Amino acid sequence: xRLLGRGxxxxxxxxxVFSGLDFEVRAGEALAVTGRNGSxxxxxxxxxxxxxxxxxxxxxxxGGEDELTLAEQAHYLGxxxxxxxxxxVLENLAFWRDFLGGETADAGTDLAQDLAxxxxxxxASVGLDHATDLPxxxxxAGQRRRLSIARLVAVRRPIWLLDEPSTAxxxxxxxxxxALMQSHLAAGGIIIAATHGPLGxxxxxxxxxxAAIQSDPAVxxxx
Amino acid sequence: xxxxxxxxxxxxxxxxxxGGGALIGVLFFLTVVVLMPFAVGPDLAxxxxxxxxxxxxxxxxxxxxxxxxxxxxxxxDGSLDLVVMSRTPLELACAAKALAHxxxxxxxxxxxxxxxxxxxxxxxxxxxxxxxxxxxxxxALTFTGMIGAALAVTLHRGGLLLAVLVLPLSIPVxxxxxxxSQAAISEPVTFGAPFSILCALSLASFVIGPFAAAASLRxxxx
Numbered sequence: 152x153r154l155l156g157r158g159x160x161x162x163x164x165x166x167x168v169f170s171g172l173d174f175e176v177r178a179g180e181a182l183a184v185t186g187r188n189g190s191x192x193x194x195x196x197x198x199x200x201x202x203x204x205x206x207x208x209x210x211x212x213x214g215g216e217d218e219l220t221l222a223e224q225a226h227y228l229g230x231x232x233x234x235x236x237x238x239x240v241l242e243n244l245a246f247w248r249d250f251l252g253g254e255t256a257d258a259g260t261d262l263a264q265d266l267a268x269x270x271x272x273x274x275a276s277v278g279l280d281h282a283t284d285l286p287x288x289x290x291x292a293g294q295r296r297r298l299s300i301a302r303l304v305a306v307r308r309p310i311w312l313l314d315e316p317s318t319a320x321x322x323x324x325x326x327x328x329x330a331l332m333q334s335h336l337a338a339g340g341i342i343i344a345a346t347h348g349p350l351g352x353x354x355x356x357x358x359x360x361x362a363a364i365q366s367d368p369a370v371x372x373x374x
Numbered sequence: 375x376x377x378x379x380x381x382x383x384x385x386x387x388x389x390x391x392x393g394g395g396a397l398i399g400v401l402f403f404l405t406v407v408v409l410m411p412f413a414v415g416p417d418l419a420x421x422x423x424x425x426x427x428x429x430x431x432x433x434x435x436x437x438x439x440x441x442x443x444x445x446x447x448x449x450x451d452g453s454l455d456l457v458v459m460s461r462t463p464l465e466l467a468c469a470a471k472a473l474a475h476x477x478x479x480x481x482x483x484x485x486x487x488x489x490x491x492x493x494x495x496x497x498x499x500x501x502x503x504x505x506x507x508x509x510x511x512x513x514a515l516t517f518t519g520m521i522g523a524a525l526a527v528t529l530h531r532g533g534l535l536l537a538v539l540v541l542p543l544s545i546p547v548x549x550x551x552x553x554x555s556q557a558a559i560s561e562p563v564t565f566g567a568p569f570s571i572l573c574a575l576s577l578a579s580f581v582i583g584p585f586a587a588a589a590s591l592r593x594x595x596x
Contacts, residue, residue, distance in 0.1 A: 202455055202595050222459040231452025237391040238384070249380035251460055 152178040152215055152309065154199070154341055158208030161194045168194055169359050170207060178214075178309075181332065181342040181354035190360025192345035193230070196312045199343065200227045215309065225310035230318075232299040236288030240279060243287050244270055244301050252306040273305040274298075278327060292319040300328060303335075311335060313344040317351075325351055377462045378470040385474035395440035396478040402439050403483050406432040407490040418495045425494035426504050426555035432490075433483045433508055434548055437515045440479045442536040444471060444523040445591065454527070458595065464588040472520045472583060480512040503558030503565070507572060511551040514576040517583030518543040524587035528594025547575050 153175060160170035168191035176182045184192045197203045199210055201222035212221045234243050248270060274280045277297040282290070290298065296319045303311060311332070317325050329351030332342055336352065344350055389396040410428050414421055448454040457467050484505055491501030522540035529535060553568035 197455075200455070200459055202458065219461065223461045225459065227455060227459060229452050229455060231450070231455075233452040233456050235384070235388055235451070235453075237388045242384075242387070246380055246384045247456070250377045250384075250462070251456070 152339070152341070153213050154210070154221075154310065154343070155213060156199075156208065156210045159195070159198060159205050159210060160207035161191055161198060161203065162206040163191075163194060167206075172208070172357075172359060174357050176341050176343060176355075178339040178341060179336050181336060181344065181350065181352055182357055183350055183354040184343065184345045184357050184359060185347065186358055186360035192359065193314050195359065196227070196229075196314050196343065196345055199310075200225055200312050202227075212310070221310070224308055225312055226303045226306070226308045228299055228303065228311070228313045228316055230314055232295045233302075234287045234290075234295055234298060236286065239284050239286055240274065240290070240298055241270065241283040243298060244273060244305055247302045248273075248305045251302075251308075269305060273301045276304050276327075276331065277301045278324070293321055293324060296320055297324060297327075300331065304331060309340050311340060311342045311344075313342065313346075315346060316344055317346070317348060377460065378466060381457075381462075381467060381470045382474040382477075385471055386478045389474070389478035395443055396482060399436040399440045399479045400482045400486055403432045403436040403486060404490065406435065407493060411493060422495045422497075422500070422559075425491065425496040425500065426507075426559070427552050428494060429487060429490060429504050430508070430511075430548055430552050430555070433487075433512060434515060434544060436483055437480055437512060438519065438537060438540060438544075441475070441516070441519040441523050441540070442526055444475055444520060445527045445587075446523070449527045454591070455595075458591065464591060465584040468520060468524070468587040468591070469517075469580070469584040472516050472587075475520075476513055476516040480516055483512065484508045500555070500559045504555045507551045507554045507569065510569065510572050510576055511547050514547045514572075514579040515544050517576075517579035518547075520583050521586045521590065524590040524594070528590050547572065550575065 156172060156174045159172040161168040172195070174182065184195055186192055194203060198205050199221065201220065210221065212224065215221070215224050233247070238246070248266070271280065274283060277300050279294060279297050279301065282294070287295070287298065300316070316328060320328060332350070332352050336342060342352075342354070344354070407428060410424075411421055414424065445454060448457065458464055460467070487505040487508060488501050491504065496504070519536075519540045521543070522536045525539055526536045550568045550572040553563070554565055554572055557563040557565040557568060
């Protein structure tokens with residue numbers, strides 16, 4: 152499986168954000184998208200997620216599931232965490248698991264137990280298992296981020312699109328998340344993360360914005 | 375299907391919790407209808423004649439009141455992005471959201487109608503006629519209103535724009551809803567004709583609403 156971008160261009164509000172961007176990520180690889188503020192890191196992730204239409208070029212996934220689009224095989228972890236303050240931690244996660252994963256079972260069956268266990272494990276993996284019944288409105292910024300990350304664990308998707316994933320996480324949370332990303336890569340997943348700081352995993356760098364596209368050796372090697 | 379049930383359940387749950395929109399609509403409906411006799415005066419015959427129109431207007435405004443949050447809340451917290459990306463067709467997701475909104479905010483209006491009918495001096499037959507027309511007509515209000523709610527997300531403007539966009543679309547529903555209710559009260563006109571048209575409006579909105587809303591949301595992503 153590999154994710155290919157060829158000559159990708161993005162126009163926002165009539166302004167060229169970037170153009171002619173080439174990148175390639177293979178299964179088990181991570182790509183760190185860097186660049187100054189406003190250089191189009193988030194836009195690139197949203198282009199890949201199908202939430203924006205590219206002004207030029209193409210983005211394609213080779214070797215994925217044929218019947219699904221690229222967006223349907225991807226997780227998008229954006230700035231906004233898609234949590235409902237009125238629902239509890241568990242209800243928030245259970246909703247996304249049901250909505251994205253599409254698997255539920257009648258209470259009492261083995262599958263139902265598996266699913267409940269899956270939720271508990273996902274919450275435990277991000278260190279939120281003590282707060283399952285707490286309404287999301289009372290979570291701190293870091294806890295909200297952890298709960299969003301639990302979504303990536305609860306529903307399996309081969310591609311993770313992460314926008315500043317370590318924002319608001321404490322050092323323990325960052326280590327936890329690095330381990331999760333590591334195991335996702337080990338399982339043959341793809342990670343594309345927009346970031347300013349270190350990700351905590353081995354990643355190639357794609358610098359966008361300015362003239363950096365031409366001058367950066369990392370990007371030349373990709374194209 | 376699981377995904378849609380999950381979406382409907384979540385939306386209803388949020389609407390029924392503290393700060394959700396379900397009760398606001400009913401309270402507004404109640405306020406409008408309770409104030410009306412004070413404004414019109416103690417003429418019982420006049421009240422009974424105006425009754426269906428007042429109930430319909432109240433229900434229309436009450437359903438408008440809560441509609442603007444239909445997509446806006448999901449847009450603001452990023453849920454809408456994930457819904458758009460998901461394997462569930464956006465049209466079906468829109469229909470599910472509208473259905474949940476109707477169940478949480480539209481159905482209580484119909485349940486409240488018999489009580490409010492008493493305040494307007496409507497007899498049993500008239501009240502049930504109004505409740506029946508509301509049952510047939512309010513889905514049309516929700517499903518056409520959804521188009522306005524989706525456009526409001528696209529254009530980054532809330533409430534007022536929604537009212538401007540949706541009110542013209544809901545005029546036919548209002549006309550035939552009130553006509554059918556009046557027909558049930560005063561004999562010469564038949565109940566069947568306007569009521570059938572009302573049902574037709576609802577059915578048409580089931581088809582057009584989700585597609586128009588989904589198209590608008592796709593256009594408006596940024």
